[in-house]
Amino acid sequence: MTRRQFVNDPQDHVREGLAGFELANARLVRWNRDPSYVVRATPARASKVGLLSGGGSGHEPLHTGFVGEGMLDAAVPGAIFSSPTVEQVEAATRAVDAGAGVLHIVKNYTGDKLNFSIAAELVADDGIEVATVVVADDLATDSDDPGLPGRRGTAAVVTVEKVCGAAAERGASLAELKALGERVADGSRSMALALAAPAHPGEGQPSFELLDGEVEFGVGIHGERGIGRTSFASADELAASLTTPVADALDLVAGDEVIAIVNGLGATHPIELNVVFGAAAGVLERRGVEVARALVGPYVTALDMAGCSVTLTRADAEILDLWDAPVRTPGLTW
Amino acid sequence: MTRRQFVNDPQDHVREGLAGFELANARLVRWNRDPSYVVRATPARASKVGLLSGGGSGHEPLHTGFVGEGMLDAAVPGAIFSSPTVEQVEAATRAVDAGAGVLHIVKNYTGDKLNFSIAAELVADDGIEVATVVVADDLATDSDDPGLPGRRGTAAVVTVEKVCGAAAERGASLAELKALGERVADGSRSMALALAAPAHPGEGQPSFELLDGEVEFGVGIHGERGIGRTSFASADELAASLTTPVADALDLVAGDEVIAIVNGLGATHPIELNVVFGAAAGVLERRGVEVARALVGPYVTALDMAGCSVTLTRADAEILDLWDAPVRTPGLTW
Amino acid sequence: MSGLDAAGARRWAEAFLDAAERDAEALGDLDRKAGDGDFGTNLVTSVRASRARLGDGPLALPADAFSALSAAFMATGGTSGPLFGMWYRELARAAGDGPEIATDGLAAGLAAGLAVVRRLGGAEVGDKTMVDAMAPAAEAVAAAAESGADVVAALTAAARAARAGAEETASLVARRGRASYVGEVARGIVDPGAATLALFLESGAAAVADPNPVGEHRRSED
């Protein structure tokens, strides 16, 4: 059957979504229409470092849903699965600079890095200091080959935004935030698989087809094919196939603590995600690794893809304390 | 293509999901395994009326995700789309009774009403006072025929749980809560449509098939067919087809205020829901009706159904004040 | 022996559980077409719980078989779970602590079962629910008791009446239960609750008539 979506003109979809998002979350965020970016309804105090992230749309609640107290100051949404423009990043950077500089949190994609870095060069001309944390957690695209773009940035960006957001609220400097963000990013790895591909708004066909017995292993968050097709299996087996390589890549051993994100890629139901989380926690427990904190839900989606990812971040007392700090955004509040 | 899910034995799916849910939300909730119900990790103070809801599983975050400060004291999850048992309801009622009685918030389904009412009779024998609010908001099943079961209960139950939860925290009596809950329920109507049917965990086939040009209009939250097939259309038109009859049924006129829920039924992406919300708000604005508060997201799902519902609740100062009161649950926090 | 003893009641229950397990998929399909699709898994859950409660050892009383089914269905939830559970409870209560159930005991149980399901569910004959099989079955056994028929004859009549009632639900639009939400879509589809009830009585007629298997012989003996 053809896939259908609630959509008017697909070209207007992202903007119409932002208009509805702003209206529904008017107490928390404000949408600047042109150039398009989302800022807090109540700006942070003057001396705080500004936190800006962004990227293609289609990953909601990421990033716009994480604008608010204790997390981002602004987010820049591109077209579906497309980096925002230089103009957007530049304007948002200027909007959130309060004199203490701006941290760009960028997922590792050519387009995002390109547009954020050109914008950073432009604002530097006006004396705005920008530091950048590149998040590159996706194990499926790990490689020693420097000619390749390296690991994609996926759900670990939520952890980086949360932890750096809390530290910024507490007065950390731009340099401290960059170091902290890089520490969290370096200590994070993810792996994802898809049970069904997403379809772009207004397009009837998914971006790829799978046979009944197959899952797409090692997918990213843009509906691109993964690194291979593996056999469909039980939730326990699929969860282990995601969790074990991530734990291995981080060299996790008994006694280590992690923050875990079992992230729904769009169409996967909360019960399924909880089942996967239970299985992932079991894998870690048998290894002696403690899941100190967890998020289970659709935080970084790939439109209506069916599937999930497992992200683990090495935790320590400082990171956990920042994780637990209050946050008040449309997508994450405690 | 066959639908696939993350599932081990489908018979264990709900329980495995609850185990993962408890683990991921250990600071907020505790899962009593047998009989199965979810309670707050930290019980409410002694003199508070207990708030209990429940129903079939497959609607997550409803109801277990709404257990916590400011909302439910416990939730009783049945099998997928099946009412919980008398034994579960009875045990949960006893668990949350703190001497001030227990409010049962029940969606209007034969099975739910049956099992909650039998349980209420059983605990009454031991002097536990139970009052029941039946939520019946779904316009598609509205009928004057007393021989029919009447309107189904759908997303308005979230509003009832939120508002009554806040009032209970503030010390409202059982009778007051019943009256308040009925006022909110009576002032609520919903309408839903599906773009694709859900599939049960472990089952490859959706519960119905739609032609490309059709949407299933007037669906409930159990994957049953709706009251008719209508033409697939733009998001604006589909949103209006849901919003207008709901506003009509509530006789909303210029100057009225509402709480609006644009609810994702499972697989529908946040951008789409925001687009629908924007369109629904436009319909209301042209009518002079003010959307005083809104929730946009998957709050009452029907497994992985693609579709959404629009729920409107007449609001007044008291209801808005209770709506704004703090809430701290896995599924709703502010 | 003209009544139904504990061994017969166990055979009945087990025959039903086998049949229900075999047909669960097909019955679930009916609910998928005109309800919410959970009937099949609910039934499998009930069947598994029933087997656990029946155990392997001999039953003390025929009522024990119905009590086991009652408890198992009550513990399943849904709509059909508690309704079947309450219905079996009445069969067990009518059987009391007697070593055998005669036709009049069965008639009393079916009448009480029908009454409790009607009270709790509010459905009447023609609403396309299990009541459409329960009511004619209760009538048939009441008539059998009146005419002094034995349990096997009574059960055979009940099974036939229940099946006819179940089949007739296909021509109806549902007025109770989740199938009532889909209007005309339900027409043409047999109600799974009614079909399951017919299956239960058919299993009884066969198992009680034909224990090992010398049923036809026994029947002429009674």
Added chain:
Amino acid sequence: MSGLDAAGARRWAEAFLDAAERDAEALGDLDRKAGDGDFGTNLVTSVRASRARLGDGPLALPADAFSALSAAFMATGGTSGPLFGMWYRELARAAGDGPEIATDGLAAGLAAGLAVVRRLGGAEVGDKTMVDAMAPAAEAVAAAAESGADVVAALTAAARAARAGAEETASLVARRGRASYVGEVARGIVDPGAATLALFLESGAAAVADPNPVGEHRRSED
């Protein structure tokens, strides 16, 4: 007149926008097969913005056509947007404020465009990106400038070289951009960025050679 004037540059840009709009779906499919599927919609967005920026009135300078494309692609985002945008920017800069662009100006623009795309994107020839079309096109025009060929001949050579480079990407596995994530899946599929670049130069060769349409005649005149 041996160079490319403002009217010619507008014809070129418009021919390209028509061709890009016509092929957007097919180019998007390539990205769907070996990337993330957004290339087609990105391209449509750029085309619409380009038309708006080009406007209807006559252009003052040939550079204005490239500046319009540059601004429109820069405003699109994605990877291809800013890279194409920066590439067009170099074409415009090389054209400067001259009333015509000669072959050497085109050669300078293509060389500078290639350089900025390589610097920003880090891709080399053979990485299966737009660079695989840009590099041979720049070489071809450099050779044309060396041999004193006119703009039409230079553009024709550039188009041929770019198309050959684009076609060759089909045999490659991507090492840059989102197609690099899918490994062998990308083999057999032409890179949409390279194909679009070839389309741009082909549109130029056709539109400039054949204004109204007396192109072949003009060419022999030069």
